[in-house]
Amino acid sequence: MWENIDIDRHYTGMFQILDEPISGELIYNKQNGTILLSLIKEVNSKSFFGKSYGTQPIITGKLNTGAVVTLFNNRCSNNHTQAFSNQHIVFVSEYMIWSNSESIDSTYNKMVCTLKNAYQWSSFSAFEETETGIKAKDTVDKKTYNWFGAKIIFYSYLNDSLFVPPREEETKIVQHLVLEIETTEKHSVETFVSIRNKVLSLISFAIKNNVNIEEQYLCDYDDSYLIANKYKDYHKHYLYTSEVTLDILKTRSWNYNFWLNDLPEEKDINSELKKLEPVFNLYLSLIKYQDMPSEMVFLNMVQALETFHSRFFYDDKKDKYIKSVTERFGDSERYKKLLLSDTQMDKNCNFIILVSRLNDLLIGKGDGLFCEYYIENDGYAQTIADTRHYYTHYGKSKKAKALKGNDLLEAIYILRVLLEYHVCLSLGIDRRDAIAQELHTHNDWKRLSEIQAKQCKSE
Structure with a gap:
């Protein structure tokens, strides 16, 4: 390493x-x-x-x-x-x-990547507890999925020095998560890197943190050799890229969006993962680019939600959207105001507007999880839309309505949580209780900060 x-x-x-x-x-x-x-x-x-x-x-x-x-x-x-x-x-x-040879037009069957900062997410361990103490496992923890037209295998790595009893005064234990991408047919380096990046984006979203690659290599099943004239192995073609090593943030495991165990091996989520590709790219701007201006982060969060809604709901068709709203809420004036505004229902408007998309996501299952942002403040989605318009065009007409400073940071937080909730739902993971607790804690701290600010002003 x-x-x-x-x-x-x-x-x-x-x-x-x-x-x-x-x-x-x-x-x-x-x-x-x-x-x-x-x-x-x-x-x-x-x-x-x-x-x-x-x-x-x-x-x-x-x-x-x-x-x-x-x-x-x-x-x-x-x-x-x-x-x-x-x-x-x-x-x-x-x-x-x-x-061991030139790789001009080479194609491969397998890519193996040793990852850094993903091991805890896997819940794997190379050790087990016995009656006499802790020892290295005889078998390797492993999970296998079929994503992106390839077999995706996760398993644990333990540094070589612990395969035999340590003899040195100090022995370092190193555990990593290994990602293996295997295909029956041969593919180019670019194809394997594309699949690898999609899997890493999924993990980064799950842990709200960056994942780096310690080591990666490719194998061609037609390029093998014998060990001791008995065991067949494949030559390793090591890949080095111009990708920078990303900073590891201080994200705690209790704040993960989900764990590897939350993704059942038998569940087919290929369609969802394909739809989520651009959503993950936008979301990860929060994590990869810590020096990005908050205005740009806000724009990315709004676009991520807009993209998610267009890809997962109503085939992005206005008529299907209106039909769904009518079936769900009937003649309710409250929901008509939120979801079927005059602008949305204008005959010259043939698409689902941003305000409608945001309110639809905030309402969600109708269980009130985000009710503060569509019942207590029924103009919240419009404020987000006005803010997006201002930071996109910087026109004077929306300047007074746009969120700024701490209010903008607050909006980024709410939009992030909303996106995380719906993305997890699309993967079959319901985090309602965890999100409800997170929002409750966040609002308590927010109210406390407001009280302290008022006290400071009065003094």
Whole structure:
């Protein structure tokens, strides 16, 4: 596993560019996700200014260590000559594969990723309690799902030093969650990375935190070898990408949206996961980008709710929406005002407006979970819509109506909780009681802060 991920690692070797061998140095920084290839070549009398390289889809090389490396999507970021004798070329790469052979058009059957900050979510353990104490398990905890056209397997990792009795004075225990993506047919690196990212987004949503990759490699079932002339294993093609290492937040496990055990292995949620892809991307701006302005976070939360509603309800059709409202609430004036406003019912409006979508999600099952935001304050959804309009266009007409400061942060919180509740419901996980308790606690603290603020003003 990686240690000191913030330092640059340098590897020298010979690299092939446009059928031309050039010696150089490969530089990789895991913390920043930097992959640089620095090359130096002599220029000849025919071209004192060197050669132009532009973007190279693939660069292959053999390092002095003996490893074969293939770099993909390489952009030339620096190209200049020094005293008309040497040309210095620098490429920035999107990702690279370390292997026993070139990986130009390679396809694979399996990707294995060792994850960091996901182990607690799995509820796995490499140990068990016995009458004589705690010992490593004889079997590995594992769960298998069929998502995204692949077999998704989660299992636990325990560092090698504990497979035999420790002999050192100090022994470090390391446990990680391993994600394995397996397909019958072979697929490209890009396909496996796409599936991997979708699974990581699901986990990040579940734990309200970032997940990093300690190590990842790919296997081709036609690229095998024998161990001791007896056991077949597959060559590992290690993948290194330009993705940065994300900050781990101080999210507590009791605040998770759900756990791995909440996703039954036999339940088919492929349709839901596909619909949730853009929703997760918007939601995770809360987590991945801690320095994002609150106005942008607010816009992302509103768009996430709007996207969720359009993908999960009424086929995004106005007529189906109106029919559902009428069937559920009949002639109730309260719900007509909330869900079938004059703007919504205008014959020139052929879509479900944002205010209607928000009120529909706030009402939900009609159990009053978010009643404070559609009964006690029946204009809340309109305020959110006005605020969205202002921070999108910054027009003067909505400036006075837009939420700002602490009120904006409060709205982000409510919208986040609303989204989390409905996303979990779509996955078959009902968190009503937990959400009710969270909102109750939040409102208690809010009222206490308001009382303290009034007392400070009076003093």
